[in-house]
Amino acid sequence: DTAVSQTPKYLVTQMGNDKSIKCEQNLGHDTMYWYKQDSKKFLKIMFSYNNKELIINETVPNRFSPKSPDKAHLNLHINSLELGDSAVYFCASSRQLNTEAFFGQGTRLTVV
Amino acid sequence: KNQVEQSPQSLIILEGKNCTLQCNYTVSPFSNLRWYKQDTGRGPVSLTIMTFSENTKSNGRYTATLDADTKQSSLHITASQLSDSASYICVVSAGAGSYQLTFGKGTKLSVIP
Numbered sequence: 194d195t196a197v198s199q200t201p202k203y204l205v206t207q208m209g210n211d212k213s214i215k216c217e218q219n220l221g222h223d224t225m226y227w228y229k230q231d232s233k234k235f236l237k238i239m240f241s242y243n244n245k246e247l248i249i250n251e252t253v254p255n256r257f258s259p260k261s262p263d264k265a266h267l268n269l270h271i272n273s274l275e276l277g278d279s280a281v282y283f284c285a286s287s288r289q290l291n292t293e294a295f296f297g298q299g300t301r302l303t304v305v
Numbered sequence: 306k307n308q309v310e311q312s313p314q315s316l317i318i319l320e321g322k323n324c325t326l327q328c329n330y331t332v333s334p335f336s337n338l339r340w341y342k343q344d345t346g347r348g349p350v351s352l353t354i355m356t357f358s359e360n361t362k363s364n365g366r367y368t369a370t371l372d373a374d375t376k377q378s379s380l381h382i383t384a385s386q387l388s389d390s391a392s393y394i395c396v397v398s399a400g401a402g403s404y405q406l407t408f409g410k411g412t413k414l415s416v417i418p
Contacts, residue, residue, distance in 0.1 A: 197348075233410070234343075234392060234410070234411060235408065235410050235411075236349070236394060236396075236408045237408065238406050238408075249405070283348050283349070285348070291336055291337060291398050291400075292354075293339075293351045293354055294351065295351070296348030296349050296350070297348050298347060298348050299346075299347070299348050
């Protein structure tokens with residue numbers, strides 16, 4: 194069973210479109226995260242939710258909006274996509290904040 | 306400003322050899338330090354997490370050390386295998402309720418036969 198699963202794995206879309214990436218974890222964790230990894234492989238945290246509440250919200254354009262319908266899901270919606278949004282987006286979860294994080298396989302987003 | 310610096314940026318070693326990766330940080334207040342392994346095209350996988358009071362932690366052939374006084378950590382890989390080829394990322398977590406994570410840029414390790 195996949196612990197942290199993201200869909201889709203690949204996403205190619207045109208500038209200006211709105212898209213969503215879904216994430217689900219079956220580990221029973223309280224905390225979920227979204228990370229962005231750019232072309233230089235540099236990982237950067239975007240958001241963190243703990244028990245469905247937003248805990249960490251780094252400097253991210255407000256075109257990015259996370260939504261957590263329940264503790265097992267944290268989806269990422271992106272409005273008006275730009276070329277610079279092209280990256281690999283990783284979802285992760287951990288039992289609590291500041292504990293070991295388990296990552297999904299990533300979603301490679303390409304904006305053309 | 307919180308920073309995590311890793312060295313070397315990349316490293317090539319022969320299969321069976323040992324190697325050590327370095328991580329220096331200036332994160333304050335310190336909560337914990339983590340080492341992750343990221344295979345190409347995959348998500349990072351946690352190797353170790355160390356808190357302030359821990360100065361060494363092992364996970365199989367991986368041994369991480371932490372010197373909280375000098376703010377340095379190392380990841381030692383023993384008897385390297387081809388499957389160790391990956392990027393190794395050092396991540397430092399700030400404490401005091403901030404939960405801020407600061408990532409290093411990683412060391413790309415290539416193990417060749």
